[in-house]
Amino acid sequence: MSDELIQRVRNVIASTQRIPIENVTIDSSFQELGIDSMDGVNILFALENEFNITIPDEAAKQIRNVRQMMEGVERLIAGGAADTAAVTS
Amino acid sequence: MHRVAVTGIGVICALGRITEEFGRALREGRPGINPIRSADVSTLRFQNGAEVPAYDHRPYFDDKHADFIDRFAQFAVIGAREATQDAGIEWTPQLRENAAIITGSCVGGQSTEDAGFVNVYKLGMNRVHPLTIPKTMANAGASHISMEFGITGPSYTISTACSSASHAIGQAFWMVRSGMAPLAITGGSEAPFSFGILKAWEALRVVSPDTCRPFSKDRSGMVLGEGAGILVLEPFEAARARGAQIHAEIVGFGMSSDASHITQPSADGAARAMRASLCDAHIMPEAVSYINAHGTGTQANDPTETAAIRTVFGAHAGKLAVSSTKSMHGHALGAAGALEAVAAILALRDGFLPPTANFNQPDPECDLDVVPNVSRQADFEYAMSNSFAFGGLNAVLAFRRA
Numbered sequence: 001m002s003d004e005l006i007q008r009v010r011n012v013i014a015s016t017q018r019i020p021i022e023n024v025t026i027d028s029s030f031q032e033l034g035i036d037s038m039d040g041v042n043i044l045f046a047l048e049n050e051f052n053i054t055i056p057d058e059a060a061k062q063i064r065n066v067r068q069m070m071e072g073v074e075r076l077i078a079g080g081a082a083d084t085a086a087v088t089s
Numbered sequence: 090m091h092r093v094a095v096t097g098i099g100v101i102c103a104l105g106r107i108t109e110e111f112g113r114a115l116r117e118g119r120p121g122i123n124p125i126r127s128a129d130v131s132t133l134r135f136q137n138g139a140e141v142p143a144y145d146h147r148p149y150f151d152d153k154h155a156d157f158i159d160r161f162a163q164f165a166v167i168g169a170r171e172a173t174q175d176a177g178i179e180w181t182p183q184l185r186e187n188a189a190i191i192t193g194s195c196v197g198g199q200s201t202e203d204a205g206f207v208n209v210y211k212l213g214m215n216r217v218h219p220l221t222i223p224k225t226m227a228n229a230g231a232s233h234i235s236m237e238f239g240i241t242g243p244s245y246t247i248s249t250a251c252s253s254a255s256h257a258i259g260q261a262f263w264m265v266r267s268g269m270a271p272l273a274i275t276g277g278s279e280a281p282f283s284f285g286i287l288k289a290w291e292a293l294r295v296v297s298p299d300t301c302r303p304f305s306k307d308r309s310g311m312v313l314g315e316g317a318g319i320l321v322l323e324p325f326e327a328a329r330a331r332g333a334q335i336h337a338e339i340v341g342f343g344m345s346s347d348a349s350h351i352t353q354p355s356a357d358g359a360a361r362a363m364r365a366s367l368c369d370a371h372i373m374p375e376a377v378s379y380i381n382a383h384g385t386g387t388q389a390n391d392p393t394e395t396a397a398i399r400t401v402f403g404a405h406a407g408k409l410a411v412s413s414t415k416s417m418h419g420h421a422l423g424a425a426g427a428l429e430a431v432a433a434i435l436a437l438r439d440g441f442l443p444p445t446a447n448f449n450q451p452d453p454e455c456d457l458d459v460v461p462n463v464s465r466q467a468d469f470e471y472a473m474s475n476s477f478a479f480g481g482l483n484a485v486l487a488f489r490r491a
């Protein structure tokens with residue numbers, strides 16, 4: 001996972017949850033950050049905008065912590081790039 | 090059956106952010122109508138509205154809290170905070186469990202919805218904010234009040250256009266009167282200043298290009314307003330026993346529907362609601378001294394309301410003072426009935442008649458004493474507040490000096 005991706009996800013979580021970015025680490029649980037289910041949905045929305053991705057409902061349901069969120073975003077970006085590659089080739 | 094006391098009042102609107110400021114503006118006959126700032130109105134046929142000046146959520150809600158609450162529901166909570174503090178309620182577990190919350194709102198959080206729809210329809214984005222639904226729902230005001238104070242009793246919202254708050258207050262009044270609830274927080278809130286909503290109002294051709302001049306021959310329509318009015322109602326004897334201040338008593342509530350036209354008002358429907366309110370209050374028409382009129386300043390409403398008042402009050406209509414405070418706080422739709430109930434209550438309590446501001450020229454079709462432009466000192470016992478909604482749904486409250 002690139003540092004840039006980690007930084008961008010941390011930033012989205014901190015700004016959406018309105019907490020200091022220092023509090024958000026890759027190992028933070030949602031519980032530690034005070035993220036309830038509605039907050040989680042807000043963060044997914046912000047991540048979709050930040051990375052121009054669409055997070056499917058099934059994937060969204062399984063995310064429990066910051067690491068899973070970052071890994072999910074990474075997969076979707078890679079998948080999107082592969083799709084684009086498939087279309088253009 | 091209990092008598093019902095108003096023990097707490099909260100107001101936020103174009104005329105002020107607390108009840109005292111609101112009352113002062115009413116006394117001074119000072120309108121809060123100014124160029125609209127919350128939306129770009131350069132392509133609209135009207136540019137003026139009665140907004141809460143320079144409103145920002147920050148003195149009232151931290152950013153995270155505000156993210157979850159549309160402006161209309163913020164106003165409801167702000168009003169409820171002032172009203173409950175004013176009432177000096179001593180919350181007990183039992184009271185929290187049984188108190189009722191009944192709010193009114195016409196458009197709810199449509200401004201939030203409007204912003205979301207701009208994203209998908211105009212900006213071509215594929216998603217709207219996840220809080221669009223919980224911020225838009227008209228009951229959000231009641232819900233946030235319940236969470237703010239931990240009230241777990243019956244809570245709901247009434248949406249009857251411009252009568253919403255009057256229907257809500259009337260329902261709360263009946264619940265306290267019957268003993269169903271030991272205390273009720275009630276009123277209405279609205280925040281309709283977003284482009285899509287303003288465009289819809291423009292299309293109806295009822296909004297004034299300059300200002301609101303109810304009952305004046307040169308009236309040119311309504312002016313939209315926003316804000317909240319919230320009351321705390323308690324059984325009169327219990328309020329007195331705990332030494333609470335009593336601003337006024339609610340004594341009557343009457344409702345009717347025109348069953349005639351979706352926008353054209355009917356004098357018959359309005360008259361039946363006023364009669365029902367007098368009947369509910371067990372008072373004769375001659376007992377009433379002041380009516381806070383629906384008085385929108387449209388061509389249709391004002392003569393129709395005048396005719397309805399003449400029908401109900403007969404010769405006594407000539408002795409009534411009838412003013413429209415919408416000339417100052419604008420037409421706040423689902424909050425209108427609450428702001429106007431507060432105006433009537435303050436008039437009774439403080440002994441004055443709020444004026445109809447911006448009045449230029451008498452209209453033979455509106456030949457009542459409309460208290461033009463300047464308030465008057467007056468001690469009186471009974472006041473009424475009229476609300477006549479689009480859709481022909483009418484609600485009239487009657488108040489008595491405490």
